[in-house]
Amino acid sequence: MISIREATMEDIHILRDLGIETYRDHFSEIWTAAGMQNFLNEDFSICELQKSIESPAHHCWLIAFDEKSRAVGFSKVNWSKLIPVSGEVGAELQKIYVLKSQAGKGYGKQLLQFIRQSAENRCESSIWLDVLKSNSNAQRFYESLGFEVLGEIPFSTDKTDIGMVVMCCALSR
DSSP states (O other): OOEEEEOOGGGHHHHHHHHHHHHHHHHGGGSOHHHHHHHHHHHTOHHHHHHHHTOTTTEEEEEEEOTTSOEEEEEEEEEEEEOTTTOOEEEEEEEEEEOGGGTTSSHHHHHHHHHHHHHHHTTOSEEEEEEETTOHHHHHHHHHTTOEEEEEEOOBOSSOBOOEEEEEEEOOO
């Protein structure tokens, strides 16, 4: 079981470190070393994290802690964002990552359930995300939690063109 709370400015270094570690663990094969470093420098810079954390009306960063109060995962949700391919608006689950060493413990599912409840409390009509077209395990995970495929959008790194699958889950109001 994990505890989950909204991140604050005091958590900025935890988020940066978790983000860099989990992203490298999960996606290093789709970037060159330089491309990966450039992406991480932009996406997980202190400046970018600070701007995002300081905009709670638009973004929500969550941190998950295990029973020993160690940070094991995080997520970023963008509220009321336009859904690619559908034109509707919903809560975008932009990031949800768990440390590779903590995979298989149900932490991702718990984090997603927390996000779902938060989105319902904000009267969002749906949660949507995009996932690498090549990541069939993640797609199956999201499908098992009620997400459906809406379509595909382009995505490329400095190494390859991959593409993303857009998935969405309707929420009860």
